[in-house]
Amino acid sequence: MALQLYHARVDQIRNLTHDVREIVLRLTDPAEIHFKAGQFVSFDVPHPTLNRPATRAYSIASPPVQKGRITLLLNLIPGGPGSTYLFGLQEGDATQFKGPAGSFYLKEDGQRDLLFVATGTGIAPFRSMLDHLLESGFSRSATLYWGLRSQKDLYYQKEFEALAAQHRNIRFITTLSRPEPGWTGTTGRVTTLVAERIASVANLSVYLCGNSGMIGEVSSLMTQKGLCPIRKEKWYDDAGGAAPD
Ligand SMILES: Cc1cc2nc3c(=O)[nH]c(=O)nc-3n(C[C@H](O)[C@H](O)[C@H](O)COP(=O)(O)OP(=O)(O)OC[C@H]3O[C@@H](n4cnc5c(N)ncnc54)[C@H](O)[C@@H]3O)c2cc1C
Numbered sequence: 001m002a003l004q005l006y007h008a009r010v011d012q013i014r015n016l017t018h019d020v021r022e023i024v025l026r027l028t029d030p031a032e033i034h035f036k037a038g039q040f041v042s043f044d045v046p047h048p049t050l051n052r053p054a055t056r057a058y059s060i061a062s063p064p065v066q067k068g069r070i071t072l073l074l075n076l077i078p079g080g081p082g083s084t085y086l087f088g089l090q091e092g093d094a095t096q097f098k099g100p101a102g103s104f105y106l107k108e109d110g111q112r113d114l115l116f117v118a119t120g121t122g123i124a125p126f127r128s129m130l131d132h133l134l135e136s137g138f139s140r141s142a143t144l145y146w147g148l149r150s151q152k153d154l155y156y157q158k159e160f161e162a163l164a165a166q167h168r169n170i171r172f173i174t175t176l177s178r179p180e181p182g183w184t185g186t187t188g189r190v191t192t193l194v195a196e197r198i199a200s201v202a203n204l205s206v207y208l209c210g211n212s213g214m215i216g217e218v219s220s221l222m223t224q225k226g227l228c229p230i231r232k233e234k235w236y237d238d239a240g241g242a243a244p245d
Pocket of ligand 1: 056075077079080082084235236237
């Protein structure tokens with residue numbers, strides 16, 4: 001089935017770090033989007049060498065209850081067609097995207113607790129999922145592990161810390177793989193955090209989002225511990241490249 005085309009205007013732009021930007025799009029036609037927490041939208045963007053636009057996907061970082069405006073979280077990729085287009089948008093600009101798409105959304109897994117693992121901007125679908133779960137009166141336990149590089153890459157910390165403080169069933173840990181001196185939080189790769197803290201997968205549903213290295217490593221760690229549902233949203237392949245964990 002063809003995806004719906006949405007017209008929107010850029011409502012708000014916030015630079016969250018040196019290379020991460022949050023943009024809020026207000027839908028103009030149609031005025032609302034109905035999606036499942038975790039799904040993405042896609043933009044057809046100009047490409048410097050292809051003689052046609054390139055399609056790039058971006059997960060919705062806001063909850064489904066918010067139908068007239070969606071939040072996207074963007075990593076700056078210098079020279080990248082998607083990144084160049086989206087970072088070029090100014091407040092008030094018109095844009096268009098298609099969607100919603102993807103099967104990376106919360107599944108009915110009985111009474112299992114949830115483990116979310118993200119690297120970098122891979123936090124976006126989990127922000128939507130957590131908001132949605134809490135809106136829906138979620139009472140099981142959910143743990144969010146987030147891997148970033150160093151202090152200059154931190155954002156949304158207060159927001160997730162507040163969620164964890166307000167809801168005893170939500171746990172949130174950010175780990176920095178290359179912290180600068182002065183960091184008193186968790187250190188190391190997010191994969192190590194999973195290996196050290198997750199003793200059993202018997203009652204767990206696992207959701208992974210980010211680079212292929214983290215997804216592969218965490219999946220095999222979980223599989224070694226037993227059988228549990230593992231859902232994966234691989235954004236890009238980092239074979240041979242630096243992983244943002
Ligand atoms: C389902 C899905 C959802 C996605 N959601 C988001 C999102 O919410 N926010 C977002 O920033 N990106 C997201 N991405 C990645 C996005 O679609 C583009 O791949 C990214 O913006 C780079 O595109 P580009 O054209 O700018 O650069 P390209 O030239 O296509 O990519 C250059 C290289 O950048 C690296 N890269 C791609 N994405 C990232 C990233 N997020 N962080 C660090 N390095 C990266 C890869 O190594 C890639 O080969 C998603 C991808 C998928 C498949």
